[in-house]
Amino acid sequence: MSLLHSPIPVTPRGQGLIARWADQIDVDADTPRITIGEGGTPLVAAARLSAALGVDLHLKLELTNPTGSFKDRGMCVAVARAVQAGAHTLICASTGNTSASAAAFAAAAGLKCVVIIPSGKIAAGKLQQAQVAGAQVIQIDGNFDDGLDAVRELSTRPGIALVNSVNPYRIEGQKTAAFEVIEDLGGEAPDWLCLPVGNAGNITAYWRGFQEWHAAGKVATLPRLLGVQAAGAAPLVDGAPVAEPETIATAIRIGRPARGEEALAAVAESNGRLLKRTDEQLLSAYARLAHEAGIFAEPASAISLAGLIVALEDGTIERGSRVVCVLTGHGLKDPDSAARIVEPTLTCGPSAAEIAAVLDLA
Numbered sequence: 001m002s003l004l005h006s007p008i009p010v011t012p013r014g015q016g017l018i019a020r021w022a023d024q025i026d027v028d029a030d031t032p033r034i035t036i037g038e039g040g041t042p043l044v045a046a047a048r049l050s051a052a053l054g055v056d057l058h059l060k061l062e063l064t065n066p067t068g069s070f071k072d073r074g075m076c077v078a079v080a081r082a083v084q085a086g087a088h089t090l091i092c093a094s095t096g097n098t099s100a101s102a103a104a105f106a107a108a109a110g111l112k113c114v115v116i117i118p119s120g121k122i123a124a125g126k127l128q129q130a131q132v133a134g135a136q137v138i139q140i141d142g143n144f145d146d147g148l149d150a151v152r153e154l155s156t157r158p159g160i161a162l163v164n165s166v167n168p169y170r171i172e173g174q175k176t177a178a179f180e181v182i183e184d185l186g187g188e189a190p191d192w193l194c195l196p197v198g199n200a201g202n203i204t205a206y207w208r209g210f211q212e213w214h215a216a217g218k219v220a221t222l223p224r225l226l227g228v229q230a231a232g233a234a235p236l237v238d239g240a241p242v243a244e245p246e247t248i249a250t251a252i253r254i255g256r257p258a259r260g261e262e263a264l265a266a267v268a269e270s271n272g273r274l275l276k277r278t279d280e281q282l283l284s285a286y287a288r289l290a291h292e293a294g295i296f297a298e299p300a301s302a303i304s305l306a307g308l309i310v311a312l313e314d315g316t317i318e319r320g321s322r323v324v325c326v327l328t329g330h331g332l333k334d335p336d337s338a339a340r341i342v343e344p345t346l347t348c349g350p351s352a353a354e355i356a357a358v359l360d361l362a
């Protein structure tokens, strides 16, 4: 029997995000069902961290998306809509993950892809992902915000589709993560959802997803949102744009978030909170995720845990709450950050005796 006629049902994940959620997102019957296997990511109960922190903590592993970040959800829909509209080229500015995702979907859809990145300020793996997929990568002597200004202008030319999260279809795709959280919690929302905030598309998307299902009667409560920014790139917390954002979490090194107003509204409507954490604090959370949950997320993702920790300490989040931390990107993308938190490896001769001696084994 040919595979095409296999009696085995296709899993929701195998169908791809657009096919799975076609009745919930802004697509139509003619939108191509482009997929590289995005969405359907696990929600994992973090037993040791829950015990240590006194909460019921679940980790939304967006880092298991095909290019290793949550960007694949929204990119899938944005690229499908770009194909439908007859675009020949995708363009984006990026701190790394958007470019990796755009490049991958461009390859899958047979489009050209141009990515603009801040020179020297993106993780090595992300740059390689975009290059390997065949994107044209341009490093600019400027930051993400400068790059976004430029691509907004460039994308007014015919046939060029802008796929940053200012593109409404990005938000449509990304809101499906909220649906999955509700499904995986048995039809309930968490008390709190903690996530990093950079250009502020993702927090906007989660809030839309939760609100839509709440309005449709599919979930009884709404979560409170805890948005976390890096101390050196915290325009929403500080209430003013940051001309020269700086943080080790290069993914969220953004000083003028395009969806900042929406993020502020989402946090206010959810009775949530925005806060900032230092590089030292986010690195400590990054190490804890790896040491105590076995999850290797990238530094920007770990800031959600850093935010949870302080919110528990200052009483913003009550002990015993059910909390979801969104782990947005994979640690493997950024080996240079990993090198900051590990000890040098031990070296010795190959015999059991020599290894035992180095390990201080009797």
Ligand code: F0G
Binding pocket: 069, 071, 093, 094, 095, 096, 097, 098, 099, 165, 196, 197, 198, 199, 200, 201, 202, 203, 251, 252, 298, 300, 301, 328, 329
């Ligand atoms: N976490 C990671 C790993 C990211 O790459 C980003 C954004 C965010 C969180 C913040 O999400 O922008 O929706 O608030 N990265 C973008 C990029 C800017 O170009 O890859 P946001």
